[in-house]
Structures are given as structure tokens and as C-alpha cells.
Amino acid sequence: MNTQTKLLIIDDDPDYVAGIRSVLEKAEYSVDVAYNPKDGFQALQSKQYDLLLLDIMMGRGAEGIALARKLRKDPKLRELPVLIITGIREQIAFLFPGQPVHPHFVELDELVEKPVEPKLLLEKVSALLKMAEEKKSQAKK
Amino acid sequence: MGKKFKILIIDDEEVILDSCTLILGSGNYQLATANNGKLGLELVGEFQPDLVFVDLKMPGIPGLEVLEKIRDRDPNIVTIVITGYATVSSAVEAMKNGAYDFLPKPFGPDEFRLITQRGLDRRRLVLETISLRREKEMLRENFAAIVSHELKSPLGAVQQNLFVLEDELSDKLSEEQKSKIERMKVKINDLINLIHTWLRVISVDVKKLQENFKPASIATVISKAIENVQPQAKRKDIQLVSSVQEPLSLVSGDEGTLVEVIGNILGNGIKFSRVGSRITIKAEEKENSLFISITDTGIGISKEDLPYIFEDFYTGNTGPVVEKSSGLGLAISKRIIEAHNGSISVESELGKGSTFTIRLPVQ
Numbered sequence: 001m002n003t004q005t006k007l008l009i010i011d012d013d014p015d016y017v018a019g020i021r022s023v024l025e026k027a028e029y030s031v032d033v034a035y036n037p038k039d040g041f042q043a044l045q046s047k048q049y050d051l052l053l054l055d056i057m058m059g060r061g062a063e064g065i066a067l068a069r070k071l072r073k074d075p076k077l078r079e080l081p082v083l084i085i086t087g088i089r090e091q092i093a094f095l096f097p098g099q100p101v102h103p104h105f106v107e108l109d110e111l112v113e114k115p116v117e118p119k120l121l122l123e124k125v126s127a128l129l130k131m132a133e134e135k136k137s138q139a140k141k
Numbered sequence: 142m143g144k145k146f147k148i149l150i151i152d153d154e155e156v157i158l159d160s161c162t163l164i165l166g167s168g169n170y171q172l173a174t175a176n177n178g179k180l181g182l183e184l185v186g187e188f189q190p191d192l193v194f195v196d197l198k199m200p201g202i203p204g205l206e207v208l209e210k211i212r213d214r215d216p217n218i219v220t221i222v223i224t225g226y227a228t229v230s231s232a233v234e235a236m237k238n239g240a241y242d243f244l245p246k247p248f249g250p251d252e253f254r255l256i257t258q259r260g261l262d263r264r265r266l267v268l269e270t271i272s273l274r275r276e277k278e279m280l281r282e283n284f285a286a287i288v289s290h291e292l293k294s295p296l297g298a299v300q301q302n303l304f305v306l307e308d309e310l311s312d313k314l315s316e317e318q319k320s321k322i323e324r325m326k327v328k329i330n331d332l333i334n335l336i337h338t339w340l341r342v343i344s345v346d347v348k349k350l351q352e353n354f355k356p357a358s359i360a361t362v363i364s365k366a367i368e369n370v371q372p373q374a375k376r377k378d379i380q381l382v383s384s385v386q387e388p389l390s391l392v393s394g395d396e397g398t399l400v401e402v403i404g405n406i407l408g409n410g411i412k413f414s415r416v417g418s419r420i421t422i423k424a425e426e427k428e429n430s431l432f433i434s435i436t437d438t439g440i441g442i443s444k445e446d447l448p449y450i451f452e453d454f455y456t457g458n459t460g461p462v463v464e465k466s467s468g469l470g471l472a473i474s475k476r477i478i479e480a481h482n483g484s485i486s487v488e489s490e491l492g493k494g495s496t497f498t499i500r501l502p503v504q
Contacts, residue, residue, distance in 0.1 A: 013294055019301030023308070057294075087293050114293075115300035115333075118308045 005129065006048065009033045010040035010067065011055035011085070016114065020053070020085070023118040024125070037067045044077055051129055056086040072106050079135075081108040081128040085116065108132055146261050147171045149190035151181030151207060152223060153199045157246075161194070164250045165257060178202030182210055190218060191264045192257070194244070197224040197231055205238060212239040217271065219264045221256060292336050300329045350398060350480050356391040356504055357399060359424050359431055365396075366403035367422070373411045380419040381407065389426050390503035398477045402485075405470040406435050406497045414439035414494075430483075431501045438494040447489060451475040 007029045011017050017033050024031050032047070034040035037058060044052070052071075056064035064084070071077045108131055110124050148170050150161050158174040165172060173188045175181035178201050185193065193211060197204035204222060211218055222235040225246040232243040241263050244256050307314075307322045314322070367381050374381050392399075403422075410420045420437045442450060449455045451471050478485045482502050489495035 013298055015298035016294065016301055019298060019305050022305050026309070087297055114297040115304060118304050 004030070005050050006030045006032070007051050007053060007125070008040065008043055008047075008049045009053045010035075010037060010058075010064070011053070012036055012058040013055070016055075020116070020121060023121055027122050027125075029125070037063045041067060041070065044071075044080070049080065050132070051125060052080055052082045053125075054082050054084050056084060068106055068109075078107055079132070080106070081132040082106050082110075083124055083128055084109055084111045085114055086111065087114040108135070145169055145171050146192065146264065147173070147188060147190045148192045148194070148257065148261075149173045149175065149181065149184055149188055150194045151175045151178060151184075151199070151204075152194070152196035153177060154196070157196070157223070160250075161253060164253050168254075168257075170257075178204070178207040181207055185211055185214060185218070192219045192221070192260045194221050194223055195240075197222050197235060205235060208235060208238045208240055217267050219260050219267065221260050293333065296329055296333050296336070300326065300333070303329070348480055350395045350477070353395055354393045354481075355395070357394045357396045358391055359389055359399075359433060359501070360385045360387065362396055362399045363403055363422055363424060363433070365400045366407055369400065369404045370407045370411060373408060374420075377411060377414065378417045379411055379414055381422065382419055383422040383424075385422075385424045386426070389424060389431060392431060392481065392501045393504045394481045394501070399481070402474040402477050402499070403433070403435070405474045406499075409470060410435060410437035410439060410495070412439075413437065413441075426503065429503050431503055433499045433501070434496055435498075436494065436496040441491040441493050441495055442487070442489040443491045447487065450487065451485070 007024060009017055009021065009024075009031060011033070012035050014035065017035070021031050021033065032043060032049075034043050040054075043049075054064050054068065056062050058064050064086070068082065068084070071080065071082070108128060110128055112121065112124055116124075146169075148165065150158055150172070151174075152158055152161075153176050155176060158176065162172055162174060173184050173190065175184050178195075178199055181193075181195070182202070184190070195204050195207050195211075199207075202210075204224075208220055208222065211220055216239065220240045222232065222240045222243045223246060224231055224235075224243060232240075232245075235243060241260060242256060244253070248256075303322065303326055307319070307326075311319075363383055363385060367383060371381070407420060407422070414420065414437050418438050420435065422433070422435050424431060424433045426432075446455075451474075455472070475485050478499055478501070483500050485497065485499050487495060487497050
């Protein structure tokens, strides 16, 4: 695994973050954490990350969605792959039963539900990174 | 409470206005008077009274019309009519128009105080009902957000860390220790699922489903539901037999939630059936309706429990406790079926089994 791969987690629940951080670090990713959307956005602007793990329900509501919208508008950050981690899928799914909920907040995103099995988390992360890599190399051609 | 109630009196006779003001003057009220309907209605807007007395017989705008306009403006204002011609018919007419009570002229001070008190008691109740209703609505709306954050998040964090522990300790733990972690995971998962179910019962408006209704095939719904519960059935060696009388018309509905309903009922049947028994699912079309019946030969439901089984959180009091349940599955099912303009009913005999029948109108 490439130690240079940098991930950022934005999630306001330190206990939950501890649970996924160690999985990711064990897989030799370098992991930074921001515990609120504001710090998270600052981190994204000051440092280059390869992937963002974003919580949806933060603070007073779905602040993660607001952040994702901000990313989409940013010409530099819109390319960043985002793994959305959320506990709200069940609620949304009741109104759209049978359909996989895939919000497509940004160009490249995937959704996993809290809590997530370590194996599944790593699969999703590496799949997203691979997709981003392919896209980049296609753009060069 | 320290609220000073506002009372408006509309009557063309100055004597009445004066004497009413005098009678109520000593009480803890705020008073306003108007000597005609037009002025009275203006005051309803400005003064915002809790209680309005309206004389039925006035020059200008008639009393009944004043009543009607007050009701249009705010149906929660309590109105009482004053009538010099205390015929039952005019009072009845006024009460049909929303008046709470009537006061025949002439009246004495005690009579007036009493009816004022009654009117204000009514107003108090009305206000209380409104605020309770608002509170309930807010609770319902906020419930999802509160529950998901305050209950689900911590559980999710616990589960997440448990996953990690299990992973990191996988080569150090004995089989017995692993099975303990496994048990913890299962229990936490059950809790998370229970919270999901509560959320759906309390915070989701089932009527919204109707916005996404499409033609749906009941045969497909049944086979999907069977597929979903098959693992549970296998574990108890229960046979699921379905007989669908094709061709069946389509229903207008939401396949996902219909599958859930059938799945719920099948799941209950499996829970409350003996090992090795069978559950039969039938579907047929009669008189523009589809009837789906699900029959088990399980423990049945006692007569005492039967009327309540579709209520929230009801898990039965009298029968033997076989398996734990949230008491919500049937309640949700009933709501879903009703959102489909259908109905659900049950027949059961203790010790012999139950038959649930769902009726859905065809498209």
C-alpha cells in the first residue's frame, strides 16, 4: 500500500472516528481528521488530499451535505473523490424503497452506512481511489 | 397562569354594554365593547379577543353574519350569542354557526359571570389543544433528527470500534472470546434496527408513499417477500407454500413497502409457528379487489389480544412468550396497507393458528 495516499475524515463524532481511523491507518493510509465542517474545509484548502471521508449528519443537521455542495462548486476540490459515511440511509430508503440511494453530491462519490465493516470500508476506499486515478489518467490523454 | 383574558362584547344596546362592563369590571379581564357589528369585527382584528359576546339582533350587519366572519378570521375564538328573542331556533342556528353557547336577555349578573367563566374555560381548552398539537407536530418532525443523533450515533460508534477490535485481535482471541464479540455485535445490531423501526413509525408520513405509486404485481410482491424471510423459515424448518391464482390484476402501489408488509406477516408467522410446520400464502381476485391471505398453524392469538394487535408497541399479554418483538411490525403494516386504500384483518384461534387477510383494490 502506498504510504503517500492521504485521507481526510470529517466527522463530529470522535468515538466513531477512532473506529474508522485505526482501520485506515492499519492499511497504511495517512489520515487527518477534522471534527467539524469548517475545520474540514480549511484542511481541504490548505493541504492536498486523495480522498475525503465525509459524515452527513453533523452539528444541527445535514451539514455534511452543505459541505459537499461547497466542494462541487470549487473548481479544484470538485475532482476529489468522497466517501460519504452516514447513518441516515434507512430513513431516506423508506421513501424510495428498493432503490440504492446514491446521492451524487460530487463527481465521484460513494455511500457507506454507519457502522461499516472494516473490510467493506477498505474496499470502498480503494475502489474510489482507483476510479479517481483512472479519471486522471484519461484526462491527461 | 397570569394571562389576562380579553373579552369583546358586541351589542347595540348601550345599557347592556355598560352593565356587562360593570359586572366583569371587578374580574381579571381586559374588556372591549362595540355597539355595532362593523366596529365589532374591526375590534376582533385589533383587540384579538379570547371570547366574544355577539348580540344576534342588531342594526347593520346581523349577528349571525358577525359570527360567521369571526369564525372565518379565527375559528379558535370562543363566541357566545346574546339574544333578546330567546327562541331555541335562533340559538340553535347560531350554535350551528360555531357559537359555543347562548345567553338569553334579560340576564342577571351571576348568570353573565357564569357563562363568561364557561366561555373562558372553553378558550383555555382550545388554546391548550392548539399548543399540544403544535408540540406533537414539532416532536414528530424533530424526532428523526434527535433519535438518529442521540441514540444511533453512539451505538454506531460502539459497533464501529467493536468491528475494529475484532479485526485487530483476530489472531489473539480464543474461539470463545470471538463468540462473545459476535454476540455483542448481534445485540447492538438488533438495537440499531429497533431504532430504525421506531423512527419509521413515528417520523415517517406513510401517506407520502402515495406520491410514488406505480402499477405493482402482487405475485412479484409475494415472491420477493418469501425470498426475504426464507432464511428464517429454513432455520425453523418451516415450509412456505404459496398459491397465487393467476392472472391477477395489478394494484396501484409501492412494491417495496408491500413486500415489507407481506414479509412482516410471514415473519410473525414463522416466529410463532412450531418447528416443521407450514405457512400458506394465497392470493386471489374477487370483485375488483385482491385478497392475500397468510395462514399459519402457530400458537394463535387470544381473543383478549386480538383487538389490539395492530396497535403500536403491542406485543400481546396473554399468549405464551415465544419470541421477543418490537410490537411495531403489524402497526406499520396496517398503516402501509391503509395508505394503499386497502384493509387488513385477522382471524385466529389460540393454539390453532392465525390467518391474516389483506384486501387491496385493483387498479
